[in-house]
Amino acid sequence: MYETNYHRPKDLAEAQSLFASAAEGRYLAGGMTLLPTMKQRLAAPSDLVDLGRLEALKGIAVTTDTVTIGAAVTHAEVAGSSEIQAALPALSALAGQIGDPHVRHRGTIGGSLANNDPAADYPAAVLALGATLRTTQRELAAEDFFQGLFTTALEEGEILVSVSFPIPSRAAYAKFPNPASRYAMAGVFVARMQDGDVRVGVTGAGQDGVYREASFEAALAGNLTPAALDPLTVDPDGMLADLHGSAAYRANLVKVMAKRAVAAASG
Ligand SMILES: Cc1cc2nc3c(=O)[nH]c(=O)nc-3n(C[C@H](O)[C@H](O)[C@H](O)COP(=O)(O)OP(=O)(O)OC[C@H]3O[C@@H](n4cnc5c(N)ncnc54)[C@H](O)[C@@H]3O)c2cc1C
Numbered sequence: 001m002y003e004t005n006y007h008r009p010k011d012l013a014e015a016q017s018l019f020a021s022a023a024e025g026r027y028l029a030g031g032m033t034l035l036p037t038m039k040q041r042l043a044a045p046s047d048l049v050d051l052g053r054l055e056a057l058k059g060i061a062v063t064t065d066t067v068t069i070g071a072a073v074t075h076a077e078v079a080g081s082s083e084i085q086a087a088l089p090a091l092s093a094l095a096g097q098i099g100d101p102h103v104r105h106r107g108t109i110g111g112s113l114a115n116n117d118p119a120a121d122y123p124a125a126v127l128a129l130g131a132t133l134r135t136t137q138r139e140l141a142a143e144d145f146f147q148g149l150f151t152t153a154l155e156e157g158e159i160l161v162s163v164s165f166p167i168p169s170r171a172a173y174a175k176f177p178n179p180a181s182r183y184a185m186a187g188v189f190v191a192r193m194q195d196g197d198v199r200v201g202v203t204g205a206g207q208d209g210v211y212r213e214a215s216f217e218a219a220l221a222g223n224l225t226p227a228a229l230d231p232l233t234v235d236p237d238g239m240l241a242d243l244h245g246s247a248a249y250r251a252n253l254v255k256v257m258a259k260r261a262v263a264a265a266s267g
Contacts, residue, residue: 004038005047012056012136012159015049019157022047027159029072029111032103057110057161062087065194068164071110076101078109090171090189090265094121097175099182110160113145116152116209118240119183121175123210128189128201129171132164149209168193170224172264174257175204178244185245186253188213190261192224200258205250207238216258224266226259 005022009015019025026045028034029052037043051057057072062083069078078084079096098104098112098121112122113133126133126142133140136159145153154160168191175187184204192198198220200213219228234254239247 002044004045006050007047008050008053012054012161015051015054015159016136016157018047018049022049025049025157027051027114029108029114030074030106032099032107033111033115033117051110051159052108057159060084065167066164067091067167068162069109070162071113071160072108073110075099075104075107075109075112079104087167088165088171090168090173090191091125091165094125094173094175094189097121097173097177097182103182109163113163114152114154114160116146116150117183118149118206118209119178119181119185119187119204121173121184121187121203124184124187124189124201124203125165125173126163126201127210127212128191128199129165129168130193130199131166134161134164135159136161146210149207151209166193170265172261174260174264176253176257186250186257188254188257188261190216190220190224190258190265192265197221198224202254202258205239205254207240213254213258220262224262226263226266229255229259229262 007018023046025047028048028050058070060081061068067088075095075098079092084092112120131142133145171191173189176185178185186205187203189201200216202213203210234251236247236251239250241247
Protein backbone atom coordinates (compact mmCIF):
# COMPACT_ATOMS: atom_id res chain seq x y z
CA MET A 1 0.00 0.00 0.00
CA TYR A 2 1.03 3.60 -0.42
CA GLU A 3 -0.46 6.66 1.19
CA THR A 4 -2.57 9.19 -0.72
CA ASN A 5 -3.98 12.38 0.74
CA TYR A 6 -7.59 13.08 -0.25
CA HIS A 7 -8.74 16.72 -0.47
CA ARG A 8 -12.22 18.12 -1.03
CA PRO A 9 -11.73 21.80 -1.99
CA LYS A 10 -14.58 24.31 -1.68
CA ASP A 11 -13.88 26.11 -4.97
CA LEU A 12 -11.68 26.14 -8.08
CA ALA A 13 -9.08 28.45 -6.51
CA GLU A 14 -8.60 26.12 -3.56
CA ALA A 15 -8.46 23.11 -5.89
CA GLN A 16 -5.67 24.70 -7.92
CA SER A 17 -3.78 25.77 -4.81
CA LEU A 18 -3.98 22.25 -3.31
CA PHE A 19 -2.77 20.82 -6.62
CA ALA A 20 0.13 23.28 -6.78
CA SER A 21 1.33 22.46 -3.27
CA ALA A 22 1.16 18.67 -3.71
CA ALA A 23 4.28 16.62 -4.42
CA GLU A 24 2.36 14.76 -7.13
CA GLY A 25 -1.22 15.93 -7.35
CA ARG A 26 -4.04 14.55 -9.48
CA TYR A 27 -7.54 15.85 -9.90
CA LEU A 28 -10.30 13.35 -9.20
CA ALA A 29 -13.72 13.49 -10.86
CA GLY A 30 -15.74 10.25 -10.74
CA GLY A 31 -12.62 8.10 -10.41
CA MET A 32 -13.75 5.80 -13.23
CA THR A 33 -10.35 5.91 -14.92
CA LEU A 34 -8.07 7.27 -12.21
CA LEU A 35 -8.92 4.79 -9.43
CA PRO A 36 -8.41 1.65 -11.59
CA THR A 37 -5.13 3.19 -12.78
CA MET A 38 -4.05 3.65 -9.16
CA LYS A 39 -5.12 0.12 -8.26
CA GLN A 40 -2.91 -1.19 -11.04
CA ARG A 41 -0.03 0.95 -9.73
CA LEU A 42 0.15 2.83 -13.02
CA ALA A 43 -0.34 6.05 -11.06
CA ALA A 44 0.57 6.79 -7.46
CA PRO A 45 -0.39 10.41 -6.73
CA SER A 46 0.59 11.85 -3.36
CA ASP A 47 -2.62 13.92 -3.33
CA LEU A 48 -6.06 13.54 -4.87
CA VAL A 49 -7.95 16.81 -5.30
CA ASP A 50 -11.65 15.98 -5.66
CA LEU A 51 -13.45 18.16 -8.24
CA GLY A 52 -16.63 16.09 -8.23
CA ARG A 53 -18.66 18.32 -5.89
CA LEU A 54 -17.57 21.77 -7.07
CA GLU A 55 -20.59 23.91 -8.01
CA ALA A 56 -18.51 25.70 -10.68
CA LEU A 57 -18.23 22.43 -12.60
CA LYS A 58 -21.91 21.50 -12.34
CA GLY A 59 -24.93 22.43 -14.37
CA ILE A 60 -26.38 22.25 -17.86
CA ALA A 61 -27.37 25.44 -19.70
CA VAL A 62 -29.25 25.39 -23.02
CA THR A 63 -29.85 28.47 -25.17
CA THR A 64 -31.30 28.67 -28.69
CA ASP A 65 -27.91 27.91 -30.23
CA THR A 66 -25.69 26.33 -27.55
CA VAL A 67 -25.62 23.50 -25.03
CA THR A 68 -23.13 24.09 -22.20
CA ILE A 69 -22.27 21.28 -19.80
CA GLY A 70 -20.19 21.56 -16.63
CA ALA A 71 -17.13 19.33 -16.48
CA ALA A 72 -18.37 17.41 -13.42
CA VAL A 73 -21.74 16.56 -14.98
CA THR A 74 -22.09 12.79 -15.18
CA HIS A 75 -22.88 10.78 -18.30
CA ALA A 76 -26.20 9.76 -16.69
CA GLU A 77 -27.13 13.43 -16.20
CA VAL A 78 -26.37 14.19 -19.88
CA ALA A 79 -28.33 11.13 -21.01
CA GLY A 80 -31.27 11.98 -18.76
CA SER A 81 -31.46 15.75 -19.28
CA SER A 82 -34.75 16.65 -20.96
CA GLU A 83 -33.19 19.95 -22.09
CA ILE A 84 -30.33 18.19 -23.91
CA GLN A 85 -32.70 15.56 -25.29
CA ALA A 86 -34.71 18.38 -26.87
CA ALA A 87 -31.81 20.54 -28.12
CA LEU A 88 -29.11 18.01 -28.99
CA PRO A 89 -30.59 14.49 -28.79
CA ALA A 90 -27.55 12.91 -30.46
CA LEU A 91 -25.43 13.92 -27.47
CA SER A 92 -27.79 12.51 -24.85
CA ALA A 93 -28.02 9.29 -26.89
CA LEU A 94 -24.20 9.12 -27.02
CA ALA A 95 -23.96 9.59 -23.23
CA GLY A 96 -26.52 6.83 -22.71
CA GLN A 97 -24.27 4.37 -24.57
CA ILE A 98 -21.18 4.93 -22.39
CA GLY A 99 -20.11 1.90 -20.34
CA ASP A 100 -22.67 0.56 -17.89
CA PRO A 101 -25.00 2.23 -15.36
CA HIS A 102 -22.27 2.40 -12.69
CA VAL A 103 -19.84 4.13 -15.07
CA ARG A 104 -22.55 6.51 -16.30
CA HIS A 105 -23.50 7.57 -12.77
CA ARG A 106 -19.89 8.20 -11.64
CA GLY A 107 -18.06 9.14 -14.84
CA THR A 108 -18.05 12.77 -15.95
CA ILE A 109 -17.79 14.56 -19.28
CA GLY A 110 -14.78 16.53 -17.98
CA GLY A 111 -12.97 13.41 -16.79
CA SER A 112 -13.60 11.70 -20.10
CA LEU A 113 -12.31 14.65 -22.14
CA ALA A 114 -9.30 15.31 -19.89
CA ASN A 115 -8.38 11.64 -20.16
CA ASN A 116 -8.81 11.56 -23.99
CA ASP A 117 -8.92 7.78 -24.27
CA PRO A 118 -8.75 6.94 -28.02
CA ALA A 119 -11.88 4.80 -27.62
CA ALA A 120 -13.95 7.27 -25.58
CA ASP A 121 -17.24 8.47 -27.04
CA TYR A 122 -17.46 12.19 -26.16
CA PRO A 123 -14.38 13.27 -28.16
CA ALA A 124 -16.16 12.33 -31.41
CA ALA A 125 -19.04 14.69 -30.59
CA VAL A 126 -16.78 17.45 -29.30
CA LEU A 127 -14.70 17.42 -32.49
CA ALA A 128 -17.59 16.93 -34.92
CA LEU A 129 -19.61 19.76 -33.39
CA GLY A 130 -16.61 22.08 -33.04
CA ALA A 131 -17.25 22.53 -29.32
CA THR A 132 -15.44 25.10 -27.17
CA LEU A 133 -13.73 23.91 -23.98
CA ARG A 134 -13.46 26.42 -21.13
CA THR A 135 -10.74 25.91 -18.54
CA THR A 136 -9.60 27.81 -15.47
CA GLN A 137 -7.09 29.57 -17.76
CA ARG A 138 -8.64 29.99 -21.23
CA GLU A 139 -10.99 28.81 -23.96
CA LEU A 140 -9.87 26.13 -26.39
CA ALA A 141 -11.33 25.00 -29.69
CA ALA A 142 -11.89 21.24 -29.95
CA GLU A 143 -9.25 21.01 -32.70
CA ASP A 144 -6.65 22.46 -30.34
CA PHE A 145 -7.72 20.47 -27.27
CA PHE A 146 -7.13 16.90 -28.47
CA GLN A 147 -3.44 16.24 -29.04
CA GLY A 148 -3.10 12.47 -29.51
CA LEU A 149 -3.60 9.36 -27.41
CA PHE A 150 -4.40 10.26 -23.79
CA THR A 151 -2.99 13.74 -24.45
CA THR A 152 -4.75 17.11 -24.38
CA ALA A 153 -3.77 20.78 -24.35
CA LEU A 154 -4.49 20.96 -20.59
CA GLU A 155 -1.42 22.14 -18.71
CA GLU A 156 -0.29 21.02 -15.27
CA GLY A 157 -2.91 22.13 -12.75
CA GLU A 158 -5.33 23.52 -15.37
CA ILE A 159 -8.95 22.47 -14.78
CA LEU A 160 -11.51 21.84 -17.50
CA VAL A 161 -14.57 23.83 -16.38
CA SER A 162 -17.21 23.33 -19.08
CA VAL A 163 -17.87 22.41 -22.70
CA SER A 164 -20.12 24.39 -25.06
CA PHE A 165 -21.63 22.64 -28.08
CA PRO A 166 -23.17 24.60 -30.97
CA ILE A 167 -26.59 23.11 -31.72
CA PRO A 168 -26.52 21.50 -35.21
CA SER A 169 -29.50 21.26 -37.54
CA ARG A 170 -29.07 17.47 -37.66
CA ALA A 171 -26.75 15.02 -35.88
CA ALA A 172 -26.40 11.39 -34.87
CA TYR A 173 -23.82 9.07 -33.34
CA ALA A 174 -23.31 5.41 -34.23
CA LYS A 175 -20.95 3.21 -32.27
CA PHE A 176 -19.78 -0.37 -32.49
CA PRO A 177 -19.00 -1.16 -28.84
CA ASN A 178 -16.41 -3.60 -27.64
CA PRO A 179 -18.68 -6.31 -26.20
CA ALA A 180 -16.67 -6.53 -22.94
CA SER A 181 -15.81 -2.91 -22.06
CA ARG A 182 -18.45 -1.03 -24.10
CA TYR A 183 -15.72 1.37 -25.28
CA ALA A 184 -15.96 2.21 -29.00
CA MET A 185 -14.27 -0.11 -31.48
CA ALA A 186 -15.37 2.62 -33.85
CA GLY A 187 -17.75 5.47 -33.13
CA VAL A 188 -18.79 8.10 -35.68
CA PHE A 189 -20.57 11.37 -34.91
CA VAL A 190 -22.06 13.12 -37.95
CA ALA A 191 -23.38 16.67 -37.72
CA ARG A 192 -24.85 19.11 -40.20
CA MET A 193 -24.24 22.52 -38.68
CA GLN A 194 -26.58 25.50 -38.95
CA ASP A 195 -24.39 26.98 -41.74
CA GLY A 196 -24.79 23.75 -43.78
CA ASP A 197 -21.29 22.37 -43.13
CA VAL A 198 -21.18 18.63 -42.51
CA ARG A 199 -18.61 17.48 -39.94
CA VAL A 200 -17.66 13.90 -39.07
CA GLY A 201 -15.79 12.93 -35.88
CA VAL A 202 -14.36 9.43 -35.53
CA THR A 203 -13.31 7.75 -32.27
CA GLY A 204 -12.06 4.28 -31.35
CA ALA A 205 -10.31 3.68 -34.65
CA GLY A 206 -7.52 6.19 -35.30
CA GLN A 207 -3.94 5.55 -34.18
CA ASP A 208 -3.69 9.15 -32.99
CA GLY A 209 -7.08 9.14 -31.30
CA VAL A 210 -10.13 11.11 -32.33
CA TYR A 211 -10.04 12.68 -35.81
CA ARG A 212 -12.26 14.20 -38.52
CA GLU A 213 -12.82 12.10 -41.64
CA ALA A 214 -12.40 14.76 -44.33
CA SER A 215 -13.29 12.46 -47.24
CA PHE A 216 -16.69 11.70 -45.66
CA GLU A 217 -17.31 15.38 -44.92
CA ALA A 218 -16.70 16.29 -48.57
CA ALA A 219 -18.96 13.49 -49.84
CA LEU A 220 -21.77 14.37 -47.42
CA ALA A 221 -21.74 18.12 -48.06
CA GLY A 222 -24.95 18.79 -49.95
CA ASN A 223 -25.88 15.09 -49.94
CA LEU A 224 -26.48 13.82 -46.41
CA THR A 225 -27.38 10.26 -47.40
CA PRO A 226 -25.70 6.92 -46.61
CA ALA A 227 -25.35 6.30 -50.38
CA ALA A 228 -23.02 9.30 -50.64
CA LEU A 229 -20.42 7.22 -48.76
CA ASP A 230 -20.74 4.12 -50.99
CA PRO A 231 -17.83 4.96 -53.33
CA LEU A 232 -15.45 5.69 -50.44
CA THR A 233 -13.11 3.45 -48.49
CA VAL A 234 -11.15 4.28 -45.35
CA ASP A 235 -7.41 3.66 -45.58
CA PRO A 236 -6.33 1.10 -42.90
CA ASP A 237 -3.01 2.97 -42.63
CA GLY A 238 -3.34 5.03 -39.50
CA MET A 239 -6.00 2.78 -37.96
CA LEU A 240 -5.56 1.13 -34.57
CA ALA A 241 -4.83 -2.61 -34.59
CA ASP A 242 -5.02 -4.70 -31.42
CA LEU A 243 -6.40 -7.99 -30.12
CA HIS A 244 -9.93 -6.62 -30.56
CA GLY A 245 -9.63 -5.93 -34.27
CA SER A 246 -7.21 -5.37 -37.14
CA ALA A 247 -6.64 -2.06 -38.88
CA ALA A 248 -8.61 -3.25 -41.93
CA TYR A 249 -11.51 -4.32 -39.70
CA ARG A 250 -11.60 -0.93 -38.00
CA ALA A 251 -11.37 0.90 -41.33
CA ASN A 252 -14.43 -0.97 -42.51
CA LEU A 253 -16.24 -0.35 -39.21
CA VAL A 254 -15.71 3.40 -39.57
CA LYS A 255 -17.56 3.41 -42.89
CA VAL A 256 -20.35 1.18 -41.58
CA MET A 257 -20.83 3.34 -38.46
CA ALA A 258 -20.70 6.52 -40.57
CA LYS A 259 -23.47 5.21 -42.82
CA ARG A 260 -25.59 4.32 -39.79
CA ALA A 261 -25.04 7.76 -38.27
CA VAL A 262 -25.92 9.50 -41.54
CA ALA A 263 -29.08 7.38 -41.88
CA ALA A 264 -30.11 8.32 -38.34
CA ALA A 265 -29.25 12.01 -38.81
CA SER A 266 -31.10 12.34 -42.11
CA GLY A 267 -34.04 10.08 -41.26
C1 LIG B 1 -15.87 -0.45 -17.17
C2 LIG B 1 -15.76 0.89 -17.85
C3 LIG B 1 -16.38 1.07 -19.08
C4 LIG B 1 -16.28 2.29 -19.73
N1 LIG B 1 -16.87 2.43 -20.95
C5 LIG B 1 -16.77 3.61 -21.60
C6 LIG B 1 -17.39 3.78 -22.87
O1 LIG B 1 -18.09 2.93 -23.40
N2 LIG B 1 -17.23 4.98 -23.48
C7 LIG B 1 -16.51 6.01 -22.91
O2 LIG B 1 -16.40 7.07 -23.50
N3 LIG B 1 -15.94 5.87 -21.71
C8 LIG B 1 -16.04 4.70 -21.03
N4 LIG B 1 -15.49 4.59 -19.81
C9 LIG B 1 -14.80 5.75 -19.20
C10 LIG B 1 -15.81 6.65 -18.47
O3 LIG B 1 -16.54 7.30 -19.48
C11 LIG B 1 -15.24 7.78 -17.56
O4 LIG B 1 -15.93 8.96 -17.74
C12 LIG B 1 -13.87 8.17 -17.83
O5 LIG B 1 -13.11 7.05 -17.45
C13 LIG B 1 -13.44 9.37 -16.95
O6 LIG B 1 -13.77 9.05 -15.63
P1 LIG B 1 -14.12 10.13 -14.57
O7 LIG B 1 -15.01 11.17 -15.13
O8 LIG B 1 -14.58 9.39 -13.37
O9 LIG B 1 -12.69 10.84 -14.31
P2 LIG B 1 -11.50 10.39 -13.34
O10 LIG B 1 -11.20 8.96 -13.50
O11 LIG B 1 -11.74 10.89 -11.96
O12 LIG B 1 -10.34 11.27 -13.99
C14 LIG B 1 -9.81 10.93 -15.27
C15 LIG B 1 -8.64 11.87 -15.60
O13 LIG B 1 -9.13 13.17 -15.89
C16 LIG B 1 -8.59 14.14 -14.98
N5 LIG B 1 -9.69 15.07 -14.73
C17 LIG B 1 -10.94 14.76 -14.33
N6 LIG B 1 -11.73 15.86 -14.32
C18 LIG B 1 -10.95 16.88 -14.73
C19 LIG B 1 -11.20 18.28 -14.96
N7 LIG B 1 -12.41 18.83 -14.78
N8 LIG B 1 -10.16 19.05 -15.39
C20 LIG B 1 -8.94 18.49 -15.60
N9 LIG B 1 -8.64 17.19 -15.41
C21 LIG B 1 -9.65 16.40 -14.99
C22 LIG B 1 -8.11 13.33 -13.78
O14 LIG B 1 -7.04 13.97 -13.11
C23 LIG B 1 -7.67 12.05 -14.43
O15 LIG B 1 -6.37 12.19 -14.98
C24 LIG B 1 -15.56 3.38 -19.13
C25 LIG B 1 -14.95 3.20 -17.88
C26 LIG B 1 -15.05 1.98 -17.24
C27 LIG B 1 -14.41 1.82 -15.88
